[in-house]
Each structure stands twice: as C-alpha cells, then as structure tokens.
Amino acid sequence: MIKILLADDIDETRANIRKLISLEEDLEVVAEAVDGEDAIKKAKKIKPDIILMDINMPNMDGIQATEIISREVPGSPIIMMSVQEEQDYLRRAMMVGAREYLIKPFGDDELINTIKQVYDLESKRKSYQTQCEVEVESKEERVISVFSSKGGVGKTLLATNLAVALQQDEEKNVVLVDLDLQFGDVAVMLDLTPRITISDMVNELQSLNPDNIDDYLLSYENGLRVLASPLRPEQAEMISGEEIKQVISILKERFDYIIIDTDQSFSGETLTALDNSDLILLIAMLDLPTIKNVRLCLEVMENLNYPEEKIKLVLNRSSNDVGIKVSDLEDNLNYSVDIHIPSEGKVTVDAINQGVPFVISRPQADISKQINELVKLVTGDEEVPETKEGWLKKISSFLNKE
Numbered sequence: 001m002i003k004i005l006l007a008d009d010i011d012e013t014r015a016n017i018r019k020l021i022s023l024e025e026d027l028e029v030v031a032e033a034v035d036g037e038d039a040i041k042k043a044k045k046i047k048p049d050i051i052l053m054d055i056n057m058p059n060m061d062g063i064q065a066t067e068i069i070s071r072e073v074p075g076s077p078i079i080m081m082s083v084q085e086e087q088d089y090l091r092r093a094m095m096v097g098a099r100e101y102l103i104k105p106f107g108d109d110e111l112i113n114t115i116k117q118v119y120d121l122e123s124k125r126k127s128y129q130t131q132c133e134v135e136v137e138s139k140e141e142r143v144i145s146v147f148s149s150k151g152g153v154g155k156t157l158l159a160t161n162l163a164v165a166l167q168q169d170e171e172k173n174v175v176l177v178d179l180d181l182q183f184g185d186v187a188v189m190l191d192l193t194p195r196i197t198i199s200d201m202v203n204e205l206q207s208l209n210p211d212n213i214d215d216y217l218l219s220y221e222n223g224l225r226v227l228a229s230p231l232r233p234e235q236a237e238m239i240s241g242e243e244i245k246q247v248i249s250i251l252k253e254r255f256d257y258i259i260i261d262t263d264q265s266f267s268g269e270t271l272t273a274l275d276n277s278d279l280i281l282l283i284a285m286l287d288l289p290t291i292k293n294v295r296l297c298l299e300v301m302e303n304l305n306y307p308e309e310k311i312k313l314v315l316n317r318s319s320n321d322v323g324i325k326v327s328d329l330e331d332n333l334n335y336s337v338d339i340h341i342p343s344e345g346k347v348t349v350d351a352i353n354q355g356v357p358f359v360i361s362r363p364q365a366d367i368s369k370q371i372n373e374l375v376k377l378v379t380g381d382e383e384v385p386e387t388k389e390g391w392l393k394k395i396s397s398f399l400n401k402e
Contacts, residue, residue: 002119003030005046007039007062008054008081017052020108027115036060043073049122050115051078053098055089063093067303070097074305077122079114081106095296097303125275142252144378145260145273148283149293154316155283156180157348158341159261160189161371162281164357166257166378167224175217175225175255179244179273180263181236184229191355192218194228199235201227202243210253222360225255241272248276257378266300274301279378280311284337286324295333312377317343339374342366 004021006029008014014032021027031046033039035057043051051069055062066078080093080101090101099118102111146159163176178184178198187194201208201216208216217225227247230236251258260277262270274280280301284294294313301311313333315326318340330336344358344367351358359368 002027002050002115003046003048004028004115005031005033005039005042005048005051005076007033007036007052007057007065009034009057010054013054017111020111021115023108024112027112034058036062036065039065040068040072043069043076047073048076050119051076052102052115053078053080055080055082055093063089063096066093066098067096070303070305075122075126077118079118095300095303142256143248143258143260143273143277144279144281145262145277146281146283147262147270147274147297148290149264149266149297150290151264153283153285153290154341154348155264156185156189156261157352158281158283158314158316158371158374159259160186161351161357161359161368162374162378163224163257163259164190164220164222165359165368165371165375166259167220167222168359170223172257173225173255174223174257174259175227175251177227177247177251177258177260178229179260179269181229181239181269182233182263184261184263186226186261187218187228189352189355189357190220190224190226192220192226192228194218194231197228197230197235198247199230199238201247202239205243205246208247208250210250213250213254227251239269241268244269244272245276248273271304274304274306278310280306281314281374282311284313284315284329284333285317286315286319286326286329288324291324291329291332298333298335312338314339314341314374316341319343339370339377341370341374 004027006014006017008017018029021029030048031042033042037060039051039053053062053066062080066080069076069078077099078097080090080098081104082090082101083104093101099121100114102114146155146162148155160176163174166172167174176186178186196216214225217227220226248258260273262273282294282297284290298311313335315329315337318326319342326337344365347358347362347365347367351361354361358365359371362368
C-alpha cells in the first residue's frame with residue numbers, strides 16, 4: 001500500500017483528489033494538510049511514501065515546505081501540483097527537491113501514473129542505498145561524472161584528459177561516456193570519427209551485455225574506450241534516463257572506471273548519471289557567472305541529498321591575475337577547492353585543434369601534472385603511471401608531420 005499525504009488548502013480540491021485515489025486498491029490518503037507548516041508537521045510524523053503538495057497555500061507555501069521536507073524527511077518524495085500559470089514556481093520547486101509535478105486540472109490516469117512512477121523510482125533508490133550499505137565497498141570510485149551548469153568552462157577537455165590519463169595504467173579498464181547528447185565533443189577532442197554511438201547502443205539495449213558492449217564503443221590509441229554521443233541533436237530525444245541507467249549498469253560490469261562527460265543542465269539523463277555516480281567533479285572558474293551557477297549547483301545537489309564527499313570542486317584555469325581570489329570563491333560557495341587546474345591557453349588550444357590530449361602531447365606541462373593529481377583524487381593511488389617514451393615518440397612524430 002502506497003501511503004499518501006495530501007497538502008492543499010482548498011477542501012473541494014482535496015476531496016476530489018482523495019476520491020480519485022480511493023479508486024486504486026494499492027493507494028491510500030493517510031493524512032491531509034491545509035498549508036505548508038501543517039504538511040511539514042505531518043510528514044515528519046507519518047513519513048508517507050508520497051506527498052502531493054499544492055504550491056499556493058497560506059502561512060507557508062508549497063515551495064518552502066518542499067525545501068524543508070526534502071531535507072528533513074528525504075524518504076518522502078514530493079509531487080507538486082500547480083495551475084498552468086505557475087511554471088516559474090514549478091521550476092523553483094524542482095530545484096528545492098520536488099521529484100515531479102502535475103498541472104491542474106489533471107485526470108485520474110495522469111495522477112495515478114505519476115504517483116506510481118515516483119514511488120517506484122524512490123523504491124529503487126532506497127534499495128540501491130541499502131545495497132551499498134551492506135556491501136563491502138571498494139576504495140576505488142568507479143563512476144565519475146564531470147559536470148558544470150555553464151558552457152565554456154573546459155568540462156569536456158578535463159573529462160577527456162582525465163580518462164586518457166587514467167588509461168595510462170594498463171591494468172585499468174576505462175571508458176569515457178559522452179552524455180552531452182545533443183552537442184557532445186568527446187570524439188572531436190580525441191580525433192575519432194564515430195561509426196557507432198550511444199543511440200545505436202540504446203536501440204539494441206535488450207541484447208546488450210558485458211561481452212558484446214565493446215561492439216558499440218570507439219577505441220583510442222592508448223586503450224581507452226569511448227561511447228560517443230548521437231550524430232544528430234534530435235536523436236537525443238530518443239534516449240531516456242532509465243536507458244542511461246541500464247547502460248551505466250552494464251558498463252560497470254566491464255570497466256573499472258566510467259568517466260561521464262555530462263551536459264550543462266539538470267536534465268533527466270544528467271540527473272540519472274549524477275545519481276549513479278560515486279564521484280561528481282564540479283567544474284568552476286574564477287568569473288562571477290560561473291560562481292553563481294556553481295553555487296546553484298551545490299544547492300540543488302544538497303537538496304538531492306548528495307553527500308559532501310561525493311562532490312569534488314575542480315577549479316579550472318586557476319590564476320591569480322583575474323581579479324577574484326580563490327579564497328573569495330571558497331567563501332562565497334562555503335566549499336573548498338579540491339584541485340586547481342592552471343590556465344595554459346596555448347597548451348589546451350593546441351590539444352583541441354590537433355585532437356591529441358595534452359596529457360599525451362605535453363606530459364610535463366603544469367596542467368598535465370594537475371590532471372595527474374586529479375587521477376590520484378579519483379583513484380586514491382599515490383603514484384600515477386607516466387606516459388611511455390615510445391608513445392611520446394609516436395605523438396611527436398605525428399605532430400612533426402603537420
């Protein structure tokens with residue numbers, strides 16, 4: 001039986017919703033609330049499976065109540081209810097922790113299906129958390145998402161070089177996933193021509209397994225495998241969060257490390273990747289727009305109940321000459337920078353234009369050394385394998401031909 005707390009200040013609305021729910025044998029409204037404060041009180045006492053929360057209520061609105069309940073009763077997911085004109089409020093509600101929303105007036109099928117979908121997702125989340133608690137966890141982080149909510153911060157460049165650097169250890173199996181489904185650039189960064197992409201993998205997901213998954217991956221010269229983004233932006237619409245979760249699950253059976261280059265939003269696909277990651281590398285820079293966005297990201301991740309140790313702050317293009325100090329950034333975010341990536345414009349531009357990661361073409365550059373520090377952060381290893389001399393000669397020979 002799915003226990004539901006119904007919060008709405010209008011008696012007639014509550015009665016109508018309660019009547020719709022009563023037609024389902026596996027659903028039950030166990031309590032009702034008339035405002036946000038009442039909803040918080042009853043959520044703490046009852047700990048319902050689902051909370052249906054109206055946005056506009058007296059004393060305390062649904063957004064404030066959602067923020068508090070998401071933090072203090074995280075096991076009770078919230079579905080917001082709103083009229084069409086309140087789209088901005090819905091966006092704010094999702095940012096403070098609501099899992100789904102319904103636009104009034106809604107039908108019985110839409111209501112029931114939404115409740116059951118959110119309940120099933122929460123049940124899977126709880127099951128996964130329980131499994132993690134009882135299992136003996138490895139010291140190595142297996143799934144690492146590289147994320148930023150703002151373009152132009154070097155996210156893909158860092159993700160690519162991190163993956164290549166990780167694969168320098170021949171004992172590790174590493175795959176780099178381009179989850180920027182509309183405009184991914186991982187293949188470009190590695191000078192690879194995609195012959196097959198994640199779209200092809202998802203289309204044949206039913207037959208996918210660890211033994212044949214390599215058929216859908218590109219190969220980089222040092223052994224790194226790459227799952228390319230779709231060839232066309234419109235193909236991204238055919239890929240769901242649930243399918244992304246299945247892909248990650250199968251990749252974990254085949255690879256030691258999965259590096260995910262996400263897109264610049266909290267889309268359903270990106271949230272699936274973040275939920276299923278052991279580590280999130282949040283990319284920041286020393287400019288006001290990026291700092292503002294990073295602060296919002298941290299707030300959203302806190303409302304999603306991500307533990308602090310899961311999030312590592314990576315400062316890219318770190319410099320003392322931009323007018324904003326690192327200490328100012330840390331004070332503003334109330335978060336410490338874990339890794340400083342120096343600003344080396346010529347090295348990075350050359351790497352991008354030549355399709356050769358700078359950890360390969362310029363292993364002694366300061367920026368490459370800091371990527372190796374990032375590898376240590378990800379793996380917990382004290383030593384990072386150096387690039388082989390034979391490989392360097394091969395790359396140097398290639399560059400000299402240009």
